[in-house]
Amino acid sequence: RRVLLLGEGNxxxxxALCGAQGTHVVATCYESEEEAAGRGGAARSIRRLRDSGAEVVFSVDCTKLKEHFLLGKREFDRIYFNFxxxxxxxxxxKNRQxxxxxxxxxxxxLAQEGxxxxxxxxxxxxxPLDEPRREWHNSWQIVAVAAGAGFILSAVHPFQAETIRGYKCTGYRSQDKSFCVEGALNHIFTRSTAPLCFTPESCKTQLGSQTVSFQVPQVLVDKINRGFLEVNSSHPVRTIKEKLIAGLSQALPLQERESSCLPLLHQGHPDGVCHSNIFWITLSPGQAPSTEKMSQGLANAVLFSHFGQDTDKNVQEGCPIPQQFYLRPSLLPHAQAIIKKRAFSPGTLQVLSGPVFRKCRITPRSxxxxxxxxxxLAVSRGTENSCIQMLVDNIKTTLNSLHQGVSGIKPSISLQEATSFGTELNDFAVFERQLxxxxxxxxxxxxxxPSGSCVGVIRTAPDELKSPELVVVSASLxxxxxxxxxxxxxDWxxxxxMDRRFxxxxxxxELRxxxxxxxxxxxxxHDVxxxxxxxEEFDEVAFHTLARKVSGEMVVSIxxxxxxxxxxxxxxxxxxxxxxxxxxxxxxxxxAAEMQLHFREEMQQHLGVTLR
Known part of the structure; x- marks a missing residue:
């Protein structure tokens, strides 16, 4: 590896670094050779460097590095700049500059992985590792300064001068004098992934008997079709899903529905769900299917589910199907369609999984x-409570084993009745209540x-099957x-x-x-x-969604x-x-300032507000 050292004093x-196997050292300083050699011990160190095969370069300006190295020798795996x-x-x-x-x-x-x-x-x-910590305006603000050039702080370690053989700091106020390095810190920066380019993206999906395409909402461009649940994925959400399914399969027969077979789009309007929580979709020009074709495609009734309404009845009575489309906010309609078609066996778990889409306010877990x-699961009427307890116990066992494997600590998992739920509901639970x-x-x-965050809901639907013997129990996680x-x-x-380091x-x-x-x-x-x-009522969810869109999810709080x-x-x-x-x-x-200006412009255009 090639190592570049800048601003060396003596x-x-x-x-101390030279001589390491597989390392080529390029040591530089800002002064001329004559000025540098006059510092105490510098001449001896320079001789040692040259004897070991290292390069020593003088009069190097750290702000114009490419000018000092030939094109083929510009890539360094590590760059040191001490004090x-x-x-x-x-x-x-001036030091920030x-x-x-x-x-x-x-x-x-710098090399790509340097x-x-x-x-x-x-x-x-x-x-925060500086002790004592200065006020922000009185510090060098190194993380923010590095961010301006596309670098992130990936590690911080104490600078232990006493462990570096022969090291002696020098250069206090440009003099051959030492300075205090007690409590000094070594900040390690790496390249950030490049800013996302949100170019418009189209997506195809099945709608009734037709394949249609639509433009993906900008806030979802980097999240659509990421394949986290696919077989070759090592993403933690897939690991957790597979572990939960494996645990459930030991308790009951199980049938898993392919997520790729579940359409992304629904039609109509989900009853009881706030309009502003839905990602409404306009089909690409010429894509809107006719009512006749839609009716012919009702074998796949999940596409038209109205969260509990009888879609087949609407069509049979000749009710027009509204030409409104939206990204699925839940998998519940798909399950309801399976139930209505009785495409299942009582006592067999039906498992569905896939991404769902909901507009929401900006918080770290929304x-x-x-x-x-x-x-x-369809169970005999009167046994639903024992069925729920079985599901919860199974999920608890799996999550306990997962969490203890990760941290060695047993999490607290509780089943709380909705009527007596004392903790403030998170956005996930609030939306589920609308369904x-x-x-x-x-x-x-x-x-x-330790009080817990809602990660799942359990429902019973006594009349879903229109059967005196069976009751449907569902658990959404x-x-x-x-x-x-x-x-x-x-942070969700x-x-x-997109950073591979995740x-x-x-x-x-493997969960860690x-x-x-x-x-x-x-x-x-920034205040606005x-x-x-x-x-007019102010749609705060639309306000937050616009902030997501403009910033590319760079807004952490409103x-x-x-x-x-x-x-x-x-x-x-x-x-x-x-x-x-x-x-x-x-x-x-x-x-960030450019994002704020863009946000202000978009607010006037899309929300109809008047800026102050």
């Missing part, structure tokens, strides 16, 4: 798309939230929430990252505690105030700061605080 750090400083009494602003230009210069000479190591004195970096596992009556919530609690809780993933967006942590589907490869990502706060249109009503006119004004932060890639302050 070359003692470079000399950078502009010299003399330069303040934090130096780092910014340095990181931009590194983009042209690392940048920057050692800073205690307090300079501005991360997902516009997640993978649902739906289990449906129909719920008997029980399944909650999983882990540190630091949010696999993404389970993956977050079991693997210690704090990480499950959908899946590398789960080789061959997740370790973030992007530490202390910088956040940027606006007047609401007269006489908080209402002020709700003002103007005396006399009654006009309402809202002020929101929007926080931009990425969990997996570099986000610089300039990029």
């Amino acid at each position: 070359f003692s750090f470079s000399a 950078p400083h502009c010299g003399r009494k330069a303040g934090v602003v 130096l780092l910014a230009r340095f990181f931009h210069s590194c983009t042209e000479v 690392e940048i190591h920057v050692a800073l004195c205690n307090g300079q970096g501005g991360t 997902m516009p798309v997640f993978h649902e596992l739906l289990v449906v 129909g009556e719920i008997q029980h919530f399944l909650c999983v609690g882990t540190d630091p939230d 949010n696999l993404d929430l389970l993956a977050m809780l079991l693997c210690g993933i704090s 967006r990480m499950l959908w990252t 899946l590398r942590q789960f080789p061959e589907g 505690l997740f370790k973030s490869f992007s530490l202390y990502p910088p956040s940027y706060v 105030s606006f007047w609401l249109p007269d006489g 908080q209402l700061r002020d709700n003002f009503q103007q005396p006399g006119t009654g006009r309402r004004s809202l002020c929101y605080r929007v926080t931009f932060q990425s969990c997996d890639r570099a986000l610089g302050c300039r990029e």
Whole structure:
């Protein structure tokens, strides 16, 4: 590997690295050879470097690295810059500017999988590991500065000068003097994945007897057809799904429906579901099927399910089928269609799984798309309670074994009656309530939230089969929430990252505690105030969805700061605080500011508000 060292004072750090097998060292400094050799011990270190085959280069400007190396010798696997400083009494602003230009210069000479190591004195970096931590404006803000050039902080370690043989720091205020390195930190940066390019994308799906295409909503372009549940996937949501199914199959006969056979689109309007929670779809020009063709395709009735309405009856009575289409927000209609066609055996578990799509507010655990596992079982009337307990016990056993295998800690798993549920419902549970009556919530609690988060719901449908002997029991589980809780993933967006470092942590589907490869990502706060249109209710979900679209899921939080009503006119004004932060890639302050400006423009165009 090729290692580049910048800003060497007396070359003692470079000399300590040289000689390692398989490592070619290129040691540089900003001064001329004559100036550098005059520092105490520098001449001896330079001789040692040259004797070991290392390169020593002088008068190297760390902000113009590509100018100092030939094209074929520009790629370095590791770049060291220990205790950078502009010299003399330069303040934090000048040193930030130096780092910014340095990181931009590194983009042209660092290998794709390379690392940048920057050692800073205690307090300079501005991360939570600095003790004591300076105020943000008084630090070098190294993570934000690096993000501007496309780098993320992937590790931080103490800079242990005493363990580096022969090392002696020098260069205090551009002099041949040492300085205090106690508590110093070595910051390790890696390349971020490139910003996503959200080009319009079309998707094909089956609708009745026809194959139709539609344009994917922009917020879902990077999430449609990702194949997390496919056979060759090692994604944790698939591992959890397979483990749950394996556990259930030991208790009862089981039939799994292929997720690829479940259409993405439904038609009509889901009863009881808020209009703003649905991803409405317009079919590509010339794609809308006729009512006649749709009726002919009703063998696949899941496409027209209205969450409990009898679709076949509507068609038989000649009711027109509305030409409205939307991405499926649940797998429940598919299960209801199976039940209506009686395409099952009583006592056999019917298992469906696949991604579902719901507009929602922005929080770390509110997902516009997640993978649902739906289990449906027809049992003898009067035995439904024991059936529910059997399902829950089975799920508990599987989740306990998974979580203990990951962290060694047993999670708290509880079944709570919907009528007495005391904890505030999360967005998943709130939406599930819109789909129909719920008997029980399944909650999983882990540190630091032992009270539990709702990850599943259980329903009984006494009249679904129109049978005096049988009752339908269904359990719906949010696999993404389970993956977050079991693997210690704090932000749902990480499950959908394009960065390969995520899946590398789960080789061959093995569940492990997740370790973030992007530490202390910088956040940027912007406020936006606006007047609401007269006489109109404000659709907050649409506001959050627009923020998702404009930022490419770079908004981590939206908080209402002020709700003002103007005396006399009654006009309402809202002020929101929007926080931009990425969990997996570099986000610089300039990029965040551009997103905010774009957001303001889109708000006026799509929400009809008047900016203040």
